[in-house]
Amino acid sequence: MTTHAPRPHLEDALSPRRVLSSEAVYKGKIWDVRSDTFELSPGSEPLRREFIEHPGAVAILPMDEDGRVLLLRQYRHPVGMLLWEVPAGILDVDGESNLDAAARELAEEADLAAGEWNVLVDFFNSPGSSSEAIRIYLARRLSVIPHHERHERTAEESEIEFAWVSLDEAAEAVLDGRLHNPSAVVAILAAREASRRDFQGLRPGDEPWPAHPAQR
Template sequence: MSEQSRNISDEQSPRRLVSSTTDYEGRIWDVVSETFRLDDDGDPITRDFIRHPGAVAILVLDDQDRVLLLRQYRHPVRMDLWEIPAGLLDQEGEEFVDAAARELAEEADITASQWHVLIDLFLSPGSSSEALRVYLARGIGEVPAADRHERTHEEAEITLAWVELDAAVSAVLEGRIHSPSAAAAILAARVARDNDFIDLRPAMSPWPEHPSQHGSWPRGAVIED
């Protein structure tokens, strides 16, 4: 690997914030308008974006080299999408991997004994602060019937399917799977598997890119220049 390749890494880049206001407060996320300067002498720039609590997703891989996919209706795109289990980080103080285990149990009635970080993403960094951590879950078990979560609304229509990893890769490359978390996770899992999973990070690895780890401006904050 070249020296340049080893040095490729996203990094924090705080800029001078002039103002931050909340234009819309939603049930899950807000739309905020922030004005900032790229440097002290630069002109003010204003950007509107979604302030998001972040999320976790899970690529489940069983001992037959199959991944768990679920089909769910997504109203903004008016489509049933094949996805991987995922959920919001909306419970204060919950560890990221614990949130992933909870979402896996709630959406798929599945438990796992082996957890690793598979990939970290910003799903739409030009318009949203949403940070997503995808875990690889192995050592699969089932949630007892008496303890299973009652799914409602769109989740009530969830359909589960176990798909061979190589077949899932083909579905991504042929344009049959459109979920960004599923596509990225499936391709990453293929690479990780072919490398015997040796490059994966422990489940409790730091996640400094998540907004909770570097602070964020509160709703309605205004910072004077």
């Protein structure tokens, strides 16, 4: 006879593990490298881990009235590729809320404003090596920002290309291995799942983000 373990509650939880020491071993323009010493259990041998301390980011999946989503392509030097992505940016403005940061990035990268915002999904980009937390929003009821109010894009952003595609087409590109940007992959697949319930039950755009390491 097969026995089954009790079904767990599927929710990540904060850990009570004690940090014994913490120091920044590298200070960068956007993120630092931190070295922490901690113990897994009281009295256990201390462990040391180095990781990237990141301010976090927001990403936006813009969706028009026909259910198409906006993807943008730009060059990413570390991987040497032109990647199809979604509008996104780092949380690097003091006092700016997560939602306001998302609205700013949508305007700067896509020349769009949105009248309806929902939290689509939250995730850690690489929790074994970085504290980067990313919140992805679904932005709808879109309007185009007038030319005289648009942000001037520079460097890699000056080469951004745009494409409106169906959600199904975008999802197939993910599953075929043609898209690689993590925010785009997560956003597209989460939106496709949410579309099965007509986007009902999504969190409001101003939902708190207690899992973000810097917002606890």
